[in-house]
Amino acid sequence: MSNQKQASLLVQGYEVVIGFETHAQLATNSKIFSRAPTAFGAEPNTQACAVDLALPGTLPVMNREAVACAIRLGLALGSHIAEQSVFARKNYFYPDLPKGYQISQFEIPVVQGGEVSFFLGDEKKTVRLVRAHLEEDAGKSLHEDFIGQSGIDLNRAGTPLLEIVTEPDIRSSAEAVAYAKELHKIVTWIGICDGNMQEGSFRCDANVSVRKPGAPLGTRREIKNLNSFKFMQQAIDYEVRWQIEQIEDGHAIQQATVLFDPDTGETRAMRTKEDAADYRYFPDPDLPPLVIARSWVDEVKASMPELPRQMAERLVADYGLPEYDATTLTQSPAMAAYFETAAKASGQAKMASNWIMGEVSRRLNNEEKDIAQVPVSADTLAALLRRIADGTVSNNAAKQVMDALWAGEGQDVDTVIEAKGLKQMNDSGALEKIIDEVMAANAPMVEQFRAGKDKAFNALVGLVMKASKGKANPQQANELLKQKLG
Template sequence: MTSPLIQGYEVVIGFETHAQLSTQSKIFSRAATAFGAEPNTQACAVDLALPGTLPVMNRGAVERAIRFGLAIGAHIAPRSIFARKNYFYPDLPKGYQISQYEIPVVQGGSVSFYLGDEKKTVRLVRAHLEEDAGKSLHDAFHGMSGIDLNRAGTPLLEIVTEPDIRSSAEAVAYAKELHKIVTWIGICDGNMQEGSFRCDANVSVRKPGQPLGTRREIKNLNSFKFMQQAIDYEVRWQIEQLEDGRAIEQATVLFDPDTGETRAMRTKEDAADYRYFPDPDLPPLVIAPEWVEQVRAALPELPRAMAERFVRDYGLPEYDATTLTQSQAMAAYFDAAAQASAQPKMASNWIMGEISRRLNAEEIDIAQAPVAAATLAALIARIQDGTISNNAARQVFDALWRGEGQDVDALIEAKGLRQMNDTGALEAIIDEVLARNADNVAQFKAGKDKAFNALVGQVMKASGGKANPQQVGALLRQKLGA
């Protein structure tokens, strides 16, 4: 499929994502990584590179990098190198950042996802381990700035794509899929507001068939909504500049959600500006094949593979399968309900509909849902065997959600919701309704379908809503000779 064009220009986007790894201690020290501590209480001498200190690699950070590499089908380097990336910024206490440059631990791989009905694949260049910097805090009211070094030394996995993305919508879909992967395999909590999952978008535009344009990097996009807004604005801005005959200067920019605009922060550096050289305090990182296989054996079923299984084994539409695998908890809930009820599509409809609506309204996760998967399966079974109607099922579900009990059959009996399936009793009600509604009968025989619906409604009303609608329709048509 050809790339969409905006005013005759093709959009080219590459992503760099910093995922904070879920270790209890920092990448090269034993200092804690907990979020929200008092400023500068979690930065130790190693994090600050004070004289006489030496960094020691955190095995848990390496294991998480291996886990990610396996999840995206990448090559795990048996030997990788740490380097010093030199730059001067107030929140970088060492004056350099320990990162990986020439030989990263994760090489290649890809992330696939659906944009509408179209499957997209973004190739990854690499994912490398590095340490986070501190954080600059600005108090505009008092006109002061401060530095919090608690975050300094927190382990990061920087995930870099090829420039394969061609629209803001595709960029958001990729970022969401990557977010799902890192949280699914348990290497990152994915909290964008706390900075655990930070995305930088490298955006450029070009005429089709031309070389890549000059890119500008939008830093620290901390929500999917702002990500799309920032990219859309940046694309429009670059096209306007080019159309006005001005050149694009490579730069790092920030997005201001209040104005909806990007603004230049500094001219963009190239690798040579950082003067990378191997860190003399850290030996090469060597990963044995046996360790890789141990990590592989412990990996959970991945979301894309699970979605494909739901389509293959349960006959679900791709949309349902993708939606149900947004989190491990939701996927497990559906899997259990589908197996117990043998009605996967009905289970999917309930989870994506009524259950999701209530979860969103109460701002809770499906793991906290008061209706267990087995209970939902029991409710579906009673709809399927004709014991209750869909309307009655919603009443039972309300009671289950409110905590009035977890026994579906007991609630059906207690509330008198059992559906009337006795043919003789239904025929008696139908005969009475037909006798009272001669006008509707005549209209139906004259070809007006609405009259038939009116008759069904009258029968349902006369039965107190307990009649089986399908059975009512069949008996009515039989008696009307339709």
């Protein structure tokens, strides 16, 4: 497809419909039905015990902490937590599935319903959840092309997962990424998953279809194992374009499982997509129903941290922040704590928000660092904000101070300001003298302003700032210049 043809297809009135299935690896020390460890990076087959290998006579035993993680997620998403849920056998045959079936949940999952709300730009979106169910992971097939052999690593076999399934509520790739980022934030915030996408701890599958508005849902194709937000958007965009082109060319979409190739930027079919009936689900006879007492739910609830949505609402109420700011600042507990410390110490909540979302985040992004690695403490940022608020430095000069602080040239704001000569000129007498000199040297520009050309005023202000070497207080310079111009 040419880029031009792709672009034209996207505006022919098709509606994109996306549902998500996300596998979050639970942060437990052992597997869901055995005591084998779950640490990442071990030598192949060194973390698989008799239960994981499905040796005859072994029986699964439920990991209590995995259930607690499911309860935490249900509480965070406003879901119903089933008092009793059932495990089922999902039957399929792959070399990395020792038992010939996967223990999962089907008819009665532990977490039912709920929703995830997030912002796309400044527009609030909500995606409804169908369920979140506990299951075990499979092993991994390793293909050594250079020697023409394949092997099986069963270290991941039995690793506890929560599969989080949405309704088909998502309508664009950008919305899909925003949803995935919000869910990623929630599972890491409440401590049930480390969220490491490169290691497979947070894997997303996108079910994508297209239709004319008002028409029945189209045939979906499932893009498997999207392990980065960048590739997620690229994969969905390509799949949408491909499906629309197929329909426009008179072809029917066939239900399938597809993979995304980041090298080509294309999706490719891997296998025909199975339906639930193909897996021949039936209750696992080796596992009794999972019963969750209300007292256990209350115990987990009492240990929960303040959730991102709750914290955002509090930041709006306590600091008068816009909802967008509050949502952005609660991307992680570390960022929220950094903001609150800076806001309280400076007394400048909105300015603190602007600087953290702007200058601080920009510098961290450029260096590919997290807020936990910020080299300027929240108290130091607060000191800088106080100097902006009291007129000691201009906003532009403050950025130069931040440059020095970031580079480790000191952590005392006042010392840096003095050393670099960035103190703002607030002496009206000295400023008036500069203004008089600028007006005298630029008489034609003064006459242009008095003749009604407002742009001349901005030019004069610029000349005043230049003559003061950027140290003039811009607001004071504006006021004094207006007075002298009459």
